[in-house]
Amino acid sequence: MKILKNKTALTGFGIILFFSIMAVIAPLLTPENPVNSIGLASPLSVPEWATVFPQYRSLPPNTQYIHGGGFTSETELNSWRFSPANNTLTDSNMSIHYSWVNPSASPSNLNEPSLKIVVPSPMNMEETTLTLSTEFTYKYSPPHRFITGFELLVANTTTTQIRVTITIAGPSGNYTLLQQTVPTNANTWIRVSADSASEQMIQQVTPNNPLAQVAPIVLGRVGNYTLSLTLMLPKATGSTVVYVSSVSFYVYGSVYGVLGTDDQGRSVWSQFVYGARTSLEVGLLAALLTIALATLVGVSAGYYAGFVDETLMRINDILLSIPVLPLLLVLILVIDISSVKVDLNNLIILLIGLLGWQVYARAIRSQSLSLRERVYVQAARTLGVRPRVIIRRHIIPHLTGLIFALLAQAVPTAILLQAALAYLGFFDPNIFSWGRMLGEAQAYVVSPVSGFVWWWFLPPGIAIALVSMAFILIGNALNEEFNPKLQERT
Amino acid sequence: MPELGYILRRLGYAILTIFIIANINFLIFQLIPQGLLNINPVYFFIPASAGSSWPPSLILQVESTLGLNQPWDVRYLKYIEAMFTAHFGYSFQAGHQPVSQILEEYAPRTILLISTVLIASAVAGSLLGAKAAINRGRLDKFLQLTSFSTFSLPDFWIGLMLLFLLSVKFHLFPISLSTAETTPNGSYTGINYVTHLLWAMTLPWVTLFIVTFGSYLVIVRNTMINVLAEDYIRMAKVRGIPNRLILSKYAMRNSILPVISTLGIQLAKTLTGAVIAETVFSFQGLGYTLFVSIENQDFPTVQAIFFIVAVLVVLGNLLVDITYSFIDPRIRFR
Numbered sequence: 004m005k006i007l008k009n010k011t012a013l014t015g016f017g018i019i020l021f022f023s024i025m026a027v028i029a030p031l032l033t034p035e036n037p038v039n040s041i042g043l044a045s046p047l048s049v050p051e052w053a054t055v056f057p058q059y060r061s062l063p064p065n066t067q068y069i070h071g072g073g074f075t076s077e078t079e080l081n082s083w084r085f086s087p088a089n090n091t092l093t094d095s096n097m098s099i100h101y102s103w104v105n106p107s108a109s110p111s112n113l114n115e116p117s118l119k120i121v122v123p124s125p126m127n128m129e130e131t132t133l134t135l136s137t138e139f140t141y142k143y144s145p146p147h148r149f150i151t152g153f154e155l156l157v158a159n160t161t162t163t164q165i166r167v168t169i170t171i172a173g174p175s176g177n178y179t180l181l182q183q184t185v186p187t188n189a190n191t192w193i194r195v196s197a198d199s200a201s202e203q204m205i206q207q208v209t210p211n212n213p214l215a216q217v218a219p220i221v222l223g224r225v226g227n228y229t230l231s232l233t234l235m236l237p238k239a240t241g242s243t244v245v246y247v248s249s250v251s252f253y254v255y256g257s258v259y260g261v262l263g264t265d266d267q268g269r270s271v272w273s274q275f276v277y278g279a280r281t282s283l284e285v286g287l288l289a290a291l292l293t294i295a296l297a298t299l300v301g302v303s304a305g306y307y308a309g310f311v312d313e314t315l316m317r318i319n320d321i322l323l324s325i326p327v328l329p330l331l332l333v334l335i336l337v338i339d340i341s342s343v344k345v346d347l348n349n350l351i352i353l354l355i356g357l358l359g360w361q362v363y364a365r366a367i368r369s370q371s372l373s374l375r376e377r378v379y380v381q382a383a384r385t386l387g388v389r390p391r392v393i394i395r396r397h398i399i400p401h402l403t404g405l406i407f408a409l410l411a412q413a414v415p416t417a418i419l420l421q422a423a424l425a426y427l428g429f430f431d432p433n434i435f436s437w438g439r440m441l442g443e444a445q446a447y448v449v450s451p452v453s454g455f456v457w458w459w460f461l462p463p464g465i466a467i468a469l470v471s472m473a474f475i476l477i478g479n480a481l482n483e484e485f486n487p488k489l490q491e492r493t
Numbered sequence: 494m495p496e497l498g499y500i501l502r503r504l505g506y507a508i509l510t511i512f513i514i515a516n517i518n519f520l521i522f523q524l525i526p527q528g529l530l531n532i533n534p535v536y537f538f539i540p541a542s543a544g545s546s547w548p549p550s551l552i553l554q555v556e557s558t559l560g561l562n563q564p565w566d567v568r569y570l571k572y573i574e575a576m577f578t579a580h581f582g583y584s585f586q587a588g589h590q591p592v593s594q595i596l597e598e599y600a601p602r603t604i605l606l607i608s609t610v611l612i613a614s615a616v617a618g619s620l621l622g623a624k625a626a627i628n629r630g631r632l633d634k635f636l637q638l639t640s641f642s643t644f645s646l647p648d649f650w651i652g653l654m655l656l657f658l659l660s661v662k663f664h665l666f667p668i669s670l671s672t673a674e675t676t677p678n679g680s681y682t683g684i685n686y687v688t689h690l691l692w693a694m695t696l697p698w699v700t701l702f703i704v705t706f707g708s709y710l711v712i713v714r715n716t717m718i719n720v721l722a723e724d725y726i727r728m729a730k731v732r733g734i735p736n737r738l739i740l741s742k743y744a745m746r747n748s749i750l751p752v753i754s755t756l757g758i759q760l761a762k763t764l765t766g767a768v769i770a771e772t773v774f775s776f777q778g779l780g781y782t783l784f785v786s787i788e789n790q791d792f793p794t795v796q797a798i799f800f801i802v803a804v805l806v807v808l809g810n811l812l813v814d815i816t817y818s819f820i821d822p823r824i825r826f827r
Binding site: 320321323324325326327328329330332333334336337340362415419422423426427428438441445448449455460463464467468471472474475476479 | 510513514517521522525641642644645646647648649650653654656657660758761762764765768769772773783784787788790795796798799802803806807810
């Protein structure tokens with residue numbers, strides 16, 4: 004077949020193969036489901052590999068600065084400073100004892116290593132303040148957001164509440180991140196956490212400016228930072244045992260993944276890969292429907308000729324006058340507000356398929372008309388073979404080349420149409436497609452604040468263009484071979 | 494000069510098509526909702542919360558003009574009457590403007606945009622295609638590649654790129670028509686209005702042009718190649734007719750026919766493209782208004798725009814057919 008030697012057609016095949024494989028193995032390529040993976044990193048993060056460019060070099064990645072919850076092993080205790088200090092030399096009745104507890108011995112059901120603090124009863128006559136501090140180094144530009152927190156359990160039934168404070172000290176100043184009184188329960192772990200984007204923390208750190216961004220202020224400079232957790236135990240009878248575990252200081256990075264994130268922190272790469280699925284699926288199915296309809300109409304008009312031909316072609320021409328996109332929008336609108344529940348994606352496939360057949364029907368019709376006059380068809384008719392059989396046996400097989408050529412034109416039209424619809428906002432919320440990505444990226448592309456979000460905006464556009472072009476190239480090669488009207492003469 | 498009968502037939506055909514489109518409109522907005530989808534068609538003409546913003550006289554007027562609470566055959570007759578008197582109802586959006594007013598304001602812009610794009614694409618595509626067909630070499634390959642790539646690019650993506658590059662980054666063009674239209678002293682009038690309209694129209698125009706001219710290039714190139722291989726061209730060369738004359742009088746004239754028929758088919762596609770291009774640039778023409786109306790579920794406007802757009806396509810096709818008959822003598826004596 005001549006087509007296989009055609010370089011442009013081979014390129015087309017290659018591109019389509021590439022994207023088809025990407026679409027099929029999508030779940031393997033990306034661990035995240037694009038629909039619900041919100042907040043994987045900061046919104047509008049750049050791809051990881053973009054850090055080779057100077058303007059992105061110092062952007063922070065997603066990092067947890069407290070390793071393993073702070074107390075993974077006994078030696079980890081050394082990275083913490085305690086105040087009042089661990090003092091076992093003097094009278095043990097007057098000193099606080101810090102020790103490490105391994106997971107299995109951890110109380111309740113938290114299977115994590117934890118720190119055990121014992122406050123002997125003599126000290127419990129008054130309020131006791133315990134401070135745990137650790138250090139970490141931050142070497143990037145100010146981050147967008149962080150969250151911090153820990154879990155604690157107070158094993159003393161008379162204590163009902165405890166006051167906790169989280170503070171951080173560093174090159175850009177000392178800040179209290181959280182100050183809270185938490186009720187305690189001798190049997191369950193209490194989680195204390197603070198989010199830099201939350202109102203409470205904004206209130207804490209910048210009480211005069213409710214719109215401030217806390218994270219860049221707190222971690223404003225490269226350097227060493229000290230995170231301190233302060234627990235204020237009220238008076239109690241008997242000794243108190245406090246367990247602390249799962250300490251975390253997590254910075255939401257501004258770089259993420261293969262293609263960064265969108266405005267809600269979703270992975271763009273996962274959207275891209277799953278979008279390949281949608282675009283190819285919709286394109287192929289809608290195009291198949293269109294060509295099937297076109298063949299039906301075209302062969303009927305071409306073979307039966309006469310009155311049937313006239314009417315079908317009149318209808319064809321009339322429907323050609325109706326522009327597709329407005330009709331699509333109108334139909335989607337009307338069906339949307341009705342009480343009929345349809346899967347929007349399938350509806351779009353159906354509508355695109357039903358509305359595009361006119362152009363192809365004409366081509367099939369003219370080909371059928373000429374096929375009809377072939378000798379073997381005439382012979383079959385003379386012999387009285389039923390029309391349906393003639394069509395099936397003689398006409399359609401000779402149309403296959405043309406049908407494939409037309410199919411190769413119908414697919415990019417369908418893909419572009421679906422992309423346009425998704426871009427305009429008509430999509431199923433659970434389904435991602437390239438058009439949708441472009442529609443959602445638009446607000447940020449033209450906003451001067453966020454800059455040009457190239458990692459979000461370029462890949463889907465280029466992908467749509469490549470896939471369309473691939474099909475058109477293949478279609479051209481097929482056309483040259485099978486469509487007699489366009490056969491080239493040198 | 495084609496015979497009168499042909500023109501009359503095409504005209505009648507066009508009127509029939511418009512009538513059928515009006516029927517389709519009725520089908521979509523009155524029969525189908527009532528029959529299949531259980532919506533009262535009243536909602537398509539009077540907003541559900543009309544009590545709040547529409548004066549009762551208005552509601553009564555709409556109801557009587559369209560016969561909204563009467564059986565469907567009465568409604569049908571009234572509807573046809575309304576369509577042909579261009580009485581399209583009142584927009585649901587604030588200010589309940591009569592839809593025909595909205596159309597009057599926005600339709601000319603879109604018509605200007607589309608007609609100029611189509612003509613320019615056809616001309617540019619034909620010239621380039623002819624060039625490619627004549628000197629088949631590197632220029633040919635290059636032009637083919639260009640036309641393929643531009644043909645397959647999504648128009649909204651090109652639009653966005655242009656918007657970003659030229660409007661945001663380099664501030665050469667306005668971001669939307671409204672920013673072009675108003676100054677601190679109010680809207681432009683007169684010649685200023687026209688220049689600003691054209692300025693705002695440039696980017697949508699370029700976007701549409703990029704995706705349209707490719708098809709003409711390819712068609713003219715292919716046709717021209719076939720024509721140049723014909724015997725009569727050879728004969729002309731043998732007879733010593735200068736090359737330029739051969740090209741313009743014999744080759745070009747015969748290659749133009751497919752261009753004109755493509756123009757007709759492309760009209761509908763270009764309207765689709767205009768919807769997208771206008772939306773990307775927020776250029777207030779028919780396409781953008783259609784999009785906004787659909788978002789706001791402003792049914793009277795949606796219906797009217799849909800109808801007008803289809804009518805425009807029919808009229809455009811009529812124009813194309815008549816032009817075609819002037820140029821192709823074979824058609825005249827059908």
